[in-house]
Amino acid sequence: MLEVQSLSKAFGGFVAVAGVSLTVETRQIAAVIGPNGAGKSTFFNLITGHLRPDGGRVLLDGRDITGTPPHDICRMGVGRSFQRTNIFSRLSVLENIQAAFIAHRGRGRNFWSRSEAFYRDEAVALLEQIGLAREAHAVAGTLAYGNQKQLELGIALACDPTVLLLDEPTAGMSASETQETMELLRRIAAERGLTLLFTEHDMSVVFGVAEKIAVLHQGKLIAEGTPAEMRADPEVRRVYLGQHA
Amino acid sequence: MAASFLFSQFVGGLTTAMFLFLIASGLSLVFGVMRVINFAHGSFYMLGAYLAWQMVQWLHPSGETFWPAALFAAASVALLGAIIERVLLRFLYGREELYQLLFTYALVLILGDAAKYVWGTGQLSVSRPPILGGSIMLFGATVPLYNLFVMALGLAIAVGGWRMLSGTGAGRMVRAASYDREMLDALGANVGAIYTGMFAVSSFLAGLSGALVTPIVGIVPGMDVEIIVQAFIVVVIGGLGSFWGTFWGSLIYGQVLSFGILIFPGFSLFSVFALMAVILVVRPWGLLGRPIR
Amino acid sequence: MTGADVALSHVSWPLSRRIPWTLVVFLAAACVPFIGSRYDTFLGTQIAIEALFAVSLNLLLGTTGLVSFGHVAYFGIGAYACGILMKTYGVPFWVAFPAAGLAAALGALVFGYFCVRLSKIYFAMLTLAFSQIVWAICFKWNDVTGGDQGLPNIPYPDLDWMVLLPGLGHSSIADRFYLMTLALVALSLAAVWKITRSPFGRMLTSIRDNPERAAFIGLNVRAYELAAFVVAGAFAGLAGALFGIFNRGVFADYVFWAKSAEVMIMTILGGMNYFWGPPVGAFALVWLNQEITSYTEYWPFVLGAILLVLLYVFPGGIVGGVVAGYRYARHRLAAHRA
Numbered sequence: 001m002l003e004v005q006s007l008s009k010a011f012g013g014f015v016a017v018a019g020v021s022l023t024v025e026t027r028q029i030a031a032v033i034g035p036n037g038a039g040k041s042t043f044f045n046l047i048t049g050h051l052r053p054d055g056g057r058v059l060l061d062g063r064d065i066t067g068t069p070p071h072d073i074c075r076m077g078v079g080r081s082f083q084r085t086n087i088f089s090r091l092s093v094l095e096n097i098q099a100a101f102i103a104h105r106g107r108g109r110n111f112w113s114r115s116e117a118f119y120r121d122e123a124v125a126l127l128e129q130i131g132l133a134r135e136a137h138a139v140a141g142t143l144a145y146g147n148q149k150q151l152e153l154g155i156a157l158a159c160d161p162t163v164l165l166l167d168e169p170t171a172g173m174s175a176s177e178t179q180e181t182m183e184l185l186r187r188i189a190a191e192r193g194l195t196l197l198f199t200e201h202d203m204s205v206v207f208g209v210a211e212k213i214a215v216l217h218q219g220k221l222i223a224e225g226t227p228a229e230m231r232a233d234p235e236v237r238r239v240y241l242g243q244h245a
Numbered sequence: 246m247a248a249s250f251l252f253s254q255f256v257g258g259l260t261t262a263m264f265l266f267l268i269a270s271g272l273s274l275v276f277g278v279m280r281v282i283n284f285a286h287g288s289f290y291m292l293g294a295y296l297a298w299q300m301v302q303w304l305h306p307s308g309e310t311f312w313p314a315a316l317f318a319a320a321s322v323a324l325l326g327a328i329i330e331r332v333l334l335r336f337l338y339g340r341e342e343l344y345q346l347l348f349t350y351a352l353v354l355i356l357g358d359a360a361k362y363v364w365g366t367g368q369l370s371v372s373r374p375p376i377l378g379g380s381i382m383l384f385g386a387t388v389p390l391y392n393l394f395v396m397a398l399g400l401a402i403a404v405g406g407w408r409m410l411s412g413t414g415a416g417r418m419v420r421a422a423s424y425d426r427e428m429l430d431a432l433g434a435n436v437g438a439i440y441t442g443m444f445a446v447s448s449f450l451a452g453l454s455g456a457l458v459t460p461i462v463g464i465v466p467g468m469d470v471e472i473i474v475q476a477f478i479v480v481v482i483g484g485l486g487s488f489w490g491t492f493w494g495s496l497i498y499g500q501v502l503s504f505g506i507l508i509f510p511g512f513s514l515f516s517v518f519a520l521m522a523v524i525l526v527v528r529p530w531g532l533l534g535r536p537i538r
Numbered sequence: 539m540t541g542a543d544v545a546l547s548h549v550s551w552p553l554s555r556r557i558p559w560t561l562v563v564f565l566a567a568a569c570v571p572f573i574g575s576r577y578d579t580f581l582g583t584q585i586a587i588e589a590l591f592a593v594s595l596n597l598l599l600g601t602t603g604l605v606s607f608g609h610v611a612y613f614g615i616g617a618y619a620c621g622i623l624m625k626t627y628g629v630p631f632w633v634a635f636p637a638a639g640l641a642a643a644l645g646a647l648v649f650g651y652f653c654v655r656l657s658k659i660y661f662a663m664l665t666l667a668f669s670q671i672v673w674a675i676c677f678k679w680n681d682v683t684g685g686d687q688g689l690p691n692i693p694y695p696d697l698d699w700m701v702l703l704p705g706l707g708h709s710s711i712a713d714r715f716y717l718m719t720l721a722l723v724a725l726s727l728a729a730v731w732k733i734t735r736s737p738f739g740r741m742l743t744s745i746r747d748n749p750e751r752a753a754f755i756g757l758n759v760r761a762y763e764l765a766a767f768v769v770a771g772a773f774a775g776l777a778g779a780l781f782g783i784f785n786r787g788v789f790a791d792y793v794f795w796a797k798s799a800e801v802m803i804m805t806i807l808g809g810m811n812y813f814w815g816p817p818v819g820a821f822a823l824v825w826l827n828q829e830i831t832s833y834t835e836y837w838p839f840v841l842g843a844i845l846l847v848l849l850y851v852f853p854g855g856i857v858g859g860v861v862a863g864y865r866y867a868r869h870r871l872a873a874h875r876a
Contacts, residue, residue, distance in 0.1 A: 048754070074756040086754075088747040099744045103755040108741040108762065111733050115740035159755055282659060337849065342658065343605050344849050347806065350799060351849070354842030362836065481663065515674035522667040526652045529660045 001026045002163050002195060007046050007056035016042040018219040019056065024163075024212070029189055029196040031206045034216035035239075040199040041083055043216065044167050048080050049073045060163065075104070079161030081152045083168045089141030093132055093151055096140050097123040100158035123158070130154045130184065146177050150184075157188065164189070166198035170205055178202070182209050207231075215239070249385030254503050256383070260392040260461075262499025263399030267454035268472060269479040269491050270406065271447035277486030278422050278443045281334070281345045285352035287473030288360075289326060289448045293318045293455025294464045295360055298369050311374040311460075319453035326448025330441050338440075357469055366466050371459040391460060398457075402450070403492050410488060419443060478521050484534020493532055564724055571713035572705065583716045585824045586723045587780045592804045592816030593730055594773035599802070600810035601734055602766045603746030604654075607662045607798050608669025609774055611649065612642040614676060614793030616775025617782040618683055621692045624783075631695030635722075635779050642775020643768050645672070650767035654760045669795060677790040688789030692782050719780050726773055731813060733769065742766050803841065807848055809855025818856050 002024040009017045017039045024030045032040050045051040047058050049070040057066045065073055074080070088096050101119035102108055127133045130150050135143060140151060149169065156164060169185065170178040186209055189196045200206050206213060206227070213230045215223045223229075223236045230236050272286045300314035329352070337345050377391040410416040421429050422439050430436045462468075475498070483494025505516065530536050570582045591613055598604040620638035623629040629637075649668040653661050676683045683689065697714040700706050706714060733739050745752045745759055753759050782788040800823070808819025830840050852859045 050750075069758075070753045071756050071758050074754050080754055082750075086748060086751045088744050088751060090747050091743070095740070099740055100755040102737045102740060103744070103752070103757045106756075107737045108757060110737040112736055114735050115737045116735075118737055155751070155755060333846075333850075340853075343599075344853070346605075346662075347803070347845055348849055351842040351845035354838040354845070358836045358839035358842070362839075477663070485659070515671065515678065518667045518670040518674060522652075522664060522671060525656065525660060525664040525667060529656055529664075 001061055002047070002197065003059040003062075004047065005057045005059070007043065007058065008054045009042055009046055009051060010054055015219050017046060017053075020214075020216065020219070020221045021056075022214050022221065022224070024195055024197050026162075026195050027189075027193055028212060029186070029210050030198075030212040030214065031210035032197065032199045032214045032216055033201060033203060033206055034199075035201060037218075038216040039219040040201075040216055041167055042219075044080070044165055044199065048078060048165060074159055077160065077162040078165065079156035079159050079163070080165045081149070081156050081167060081169060083171060085145070085148045085152055087140050087148055087151050087155060089139070091140055092137050093127065093140055093143070094120075094123055094136040096151055097126055097154055097158050100155045104159040126154055126158060129188065130157070146173055146181075149173070149181070153185075153188075157192075161194065163195045163197070166196070168199055168201070170200065170202065178205055185209065247385075252384045253386035253388070254507070255500070256386060256388050256392065258500040258503030259396055259496070260499075261502055262495040262497075263396045264454060264458060265475055265479050265499060266399045266492055266495035267395075267402065267450055267457070269476040269483075269495055270402065270488070271450035272473075272476050273480050273483070273486060273488065273491040274443055274450075275447045276480070277488070278419055279338075279440055280342070282349065283447070284346065284349040284473060285356060286349075286447070286451050286476060287469040287471075288353050288356035289322045289451035290455040290458075290472050291360060291464075291469040292325070292356060293322050293452030294459050294468065295364050295369070295455075296321050296452070297456035297459055298371050298464055299364075301371055309374070311371065314371075315453065315456035318456040319449050322452025322455075323445045323449035326451075327441050327445040330444040334444070335437065335440065353469065353473075357466070360469075361466055364464075369459075369464040371464075373460040395457060399495075403489075407488055474517070478517060480531075481521055481524055482531055484531030486535070487531070487533040490531055490533035564720070567720055568717060571709060571716055576710070576712065579713055579716045581824060581828065583712075583719050583784050585821050586716075586719050587777050587784060588801070588804060588820040588824055589817035590723045590726050590780075591774055591777035592801050592808070592820045593727055593813075594770045594777065595801050596805050596810055596813075596816045597730060597734070597742075597766055597770040597773070599805055600812075600815070601739060601746060602742040602763060603749075604763060604766065605658070605662050606653075606665040606767075606770075607795065607802070608649075608665035608667070608672075609770070609801060610793055610795065610798040611665075611669035611672040612646050612771035612774040613778035613781070613797070613801075614672055614788075615645045615771075616642040616778030617788045617792065618676060618689070618778075619775070620779030621689045621782040621788040622682065624695075625689055625692050631783075635776065638779035639772045639776045642778065643772035645775075646768045646771025647764070650764050650771070654763040654767065666795060666798070669793070669798060673790060673793040673795070676793050683788075683790070686790060688787055688791075689782075690787040690789075692785075692787055694783060715783065719784070722776070722780065726776055727817070730773060734813060738762075738765075803845055803848075807844070807855055809857035809859075809861075811854065812857040812861070815855050815857045822856060 004020065004022045006019045006021050007017055008015075008019050020039075020043060022030075022032070032043065034040055042051065046053045046056075049065070049068050049072070052067050057064055059065065060076060060078065063076075065076065068076075088099060091099065098115070098119050101123060102115065105119075107118060124133065124136065127136055130153055132147060132150050132154060135147060140148065143151065153166070153169065156166075166185070170181050173181060182205060185196065185198075188194070210227060213225065213227055214221055215230060215233075215236050217239045222239060223233045225233070268286070268290055271289075272283060275281055275283050275286070296318035297311075297314045300317045301310050304310040304314065334345070334348060337348055373391050377389075377394050380387050380389040381393070382388070410420055418429065419439055422436055429439075479494040479498050480491055481494075482498055483490030483492070501520070524531060567582060567586070571579045574582070591609075594612075595606065595609045598606050598609070616638040619641035620631075620634045623634040623637060624631060649665070653664045653668070656664055677686055679685065680687075694711050694715055695718070697711060697718060700714045700717070701709070706717075734742075741752070741757055741762055744755070745757065745762055749759055781792070785792075804819040804823045805816045806819070807822055808817065809815030826840075826844070827837060831837050834840075848855065854862060
């Protein structure tokens with residue numbers, strides 16, 4: 001269970017996140033939506049330790065993880081994908097996943113064995129699960145954008161998360177790719193019993209998948225509830241859905 | 246210790262400081278705008294000195310030719326800088342920073358040997374212009390007029406440069422370029438021209454300080470490396486990329502050098518780098534740089 | 539992403555799987571005292587030592603993505619440690635050599651701890667500052683390091699036993715030292731090779747590729763960078779120890795920053811994205827230096843020119859160029875057949 005209490009962050013005079021509180025229950029799929037600049041990525045960066053909050057707390061299963069360095073948060077079972085694809089572009093797809101396994105399982109201190117052998121089968125299995133098995137030996141940087149995003153997801157999954165934070169997982173994708181990705185996410189979340197929190201600015205994407213939606217606007221949480229409630233909420237409609245209504 | 250002695254040390258420190266500022270300001274400018282550490286900045290300084298000497302030889306080795314010689318030297322170095330930036334350096338911008346550093350280091354090697362080839366390894370000197378040949382008495386200390394001139398020039402450039410950067414449209418574009426090159430590009434500004442211009446200005450300052458230093462210190466091979474180290478320290482103290490930081494850094498370092506030698510006879514060697522290490526460990530962004538933590 | 543940026547694992551060398559090139563190279567190198575002149579042996583020793591020094595730097599540069607301008611500090615610590623132990627205290631080489639590596643590793647641990655907390659240009663500047671501090675200490679500490687006089691006349695290790703080996707009955711001490719150096723360098727290179735291919739090495743290349751992502755697969759990036767710094771420093775120290783003996787003395791000059799620049803150029807000349815890049819670069823640079831300095835005193839100019847050509851035409855270095863050429867040839871052949 002991920003609990004965020006009154007998280008705030010300002011850069012100079014600019015308030016990026018203003019006292020946002022959110023609770024995501026275990027195995028729940030939640031989405032944070034808002035137009036660009038609403039503070040979604042900053043919000044994620046605060047949770048995952050990439051930024052220090054000015055105020056507020058983050059609790060993972062009751063444990064205060066505010067301000068903990070990213071690598072420790074990852075080890076506690078929080079996986080993350082980034083808005084701009086963040087993969088190891090010079091390694092092959094398979095090596096990307098293997099590296100994640102090696103790092104997560106603490107085998108990085110091994111000086112003497114050959115790294116190719118480590119977790120090879122598990123990595124292949126994971127690639128199959130996310131649909132990248134055919135590209136296993138391609139150099140990650142040469143993959144199509146959509147595949148890179150899949151790889152990003154794969155890396156996050158390799159760290160055996162209980163909570164998965166996905167920053168705009170369908171950004172830049174076509175309508176069909178978006179559908180596929182969302183379907184994949186839902187399936188994997190169900191299979192692994194994951195708690196899922198993702199950001200999006202395309203509302204339609206979110207409605208079919210999320211059980212809980214939080215709406216950010218200019219750094220503030222303006223509404224929170226089920227998709228149906230959000231669709232009906234006048235404030236949300238005014239600020240955001242106005243474009244789609 | 247007599248007050249006049251302290252005062253003359255202080256003035257000496259100020260002179261050194263202003264010289265360092267003239268040189269370091271160019272280094273700081275290029276780093277601030279283009280994110281390039283130009284090791285060859287010291288080489289431009291050295292070239293300014295040699296070219297000034299050469300010009301004096303060609304025109305007439307007397308005091309009157311000093312000014313045109315100095316300006317010629319500075320302008321030539323500025324031109325060289327502009328050419329190097331346009332023809333060579335600009336192709337390395339998209340690449341890893343290491344390549345840019347190695348490029349400027351290659352320039353150091355090439356320009357150093359080129360100077361050695363043309364002017365040999367002996368020490369050369371240029372005499373002071375007669376107008377500034379004398380000295381005045383200030384608080385019991387003898388202060389050469391030439392040194393006062395350098396101090397005034399340093400201050401003028403500091404104030405003038407700052408007013409240009411903050412006041413003019415061109416200045417604002419330069420500052421914008423230092424924050425976000427891509428954005429400025431997208432806005433339609435000619436970023437390439439800004440970069441070339443900045444590099445030329447920086448080279449001009451380097452060449453000018455080289456030319457101006459010739460009456461005080463001799464021209465000798467190795468002056469390029471010696472000065473770049475000092476310029477580095479000044480820029481680190483003040484904060485990489487900060488204009489006023491470089492100014493205050495120069496003042497502080499000038500006095501540290503001046504009085505440090507009194508306290509530690511074996512001062513320069515060890516302490517200079519120890520100072521740099523301490524600053525980088527404790528406060529890497531120096532006095533006025535942008536905090537990186 | 540240029541061809542030069544692709545990791546070695548994606549280059550397949552079908553021919554090399556049948557011929558053990560590494561072995562061939564070392565066997566050829568081992569023949570030098572027998573078929574070459576004294577000068578060749580001299581050059582060979584220098585190349586072997588510089589190769590190890592460059593490979594140690596590449597553990598930082600090519601593997602972890604850390605640009606260090608002060609790597610010569612650890613070379614120097616190793617050289618002085620071994621030299622002082624052997625000359626001043628009469629310690630045998632077989633103790634002084636690993637001790638030198640240890641001393642350098644310790645220096646790297648202390649300095650590295652502060653350096654890895656900084657990034658990019660600040661990291662580079664601090665490594666340079668520390669390196670110059672080491673130089674200043676070596677230059678000034680007359681009692682221990684000999685100050686600006688240095689430590690001349692470092693004794694050779696006791697290699698009399700090698701005379702018993704086949705073919706070495708009439709070998710000179712320089713020849714025997716060369717062969718011993720070759721063996722030690724080979725072992726060290728093998729160790730570094732193993733390290734770069736290990737899971738630890740994989741973590742380092744991940745850090746080089748994408749430090750942000752590396753942190754978010756659970757890596758304490760600073761700790762790994764420090765570990766790389768220490769290991770690289772240790773091997774640099776070993777190279778330094780060998781150099782002190784080879785050079786018949788240790789002098790503060792060799793700890794000056796210009797040597798850091800030289801070894802970096804060597805590494806990039808050979809190709810920093812390939813394990814064999816630095817040794818190839820060492821060979822090329824030492825050989826070029828010998829050739830050019832016999833014609834002209836303007837070696838720095840030539841070095842600068844080489845560097846420019848490298849940066850603009852062959853950013854992947856010599857090995858990078860060869861690999862690109864090989865790929866191109868294969869591509870043309872395949873297109874031809876199709």
